[in-house]
Amino acid sequence: TVKAVSEPAELILRRLMRLLRWRLWIQEKLQPTEWQVTLLWAALAGFLGALASLLFTGLAEGVHDLFVGYSSLGVVTSMKLLPWWGCLLVPALGGACAGAVLLLGQKIAPGQSSTDYMEAIAIGNGHVPIRASLVKSVAALFSIGSGGSIGREGPMVQLAAVLASLVGRWRQFTPPQLRLIVACGAAAGIASAYNAPIAGSFFVAEIILGTIAMESLGPLAVSA
Helix, strand or coil: CHHHHHHHHHHHHHHHHHHHHHHHHHHHHHCCCHHHHHHHHHHHHHHHHHHHHHHHHHHHHHHHHHHCCCHHHCHHHHHHCCCHHHHHHHHHHHHHHHHHHHHHHHHHCCCCCCCCHHHHHHCCCCCCCHHHHHHHHHHHHHHHHCCCCCCCHHHHHHHHHHHHHHHHHHCCCCHHHHHHHHHHHHHHHHHHHHCCHHHHHHHHHHHHHCCCCHHHHHHHHHHC
């Protein structure tokens, strides 16, 4: 009877030991290193930057369709279809809306004048102001949608950098980590705007970060 009782207990003990060995093996193999974690956050920054670029492009086309129509034809072609007074009125209305947004932004985000992501990466702590960046991006939407030749690439990169900065501050990154994640967002924005991920990675690494070391170039490339 004692032997019959001990055999199931021994079998259960062997199974538990086998499960523990599997658990330890999986934990050792799947335990991410600091480098791997950095690459994962860089990938998230790139994904959010791509979404921001898609959203801004769609909104710009929507604003242009609201002012002019024929958004599928492009800005130049659709403006050609307008009468002469429309070519004067549409940019004036767009400029008035952009100016109103900027005036409102002075009340929403007072004292947040500098939204330069390059400055935040190179000499700052990686903190990119959110409200001021959104205000300037909305003003740019009205300017671009009404035919203003300011280009949509700048706001796309700015929004990507803002989202990356927001993620880094949410995770309470250190200033060096925050600067790197904002650089990853900027690289993703440049890749989305110009369809040049490799060039965007090297641009941010050389011009903004001032180094092409693998510790920075690797996350930038993953993000882009």
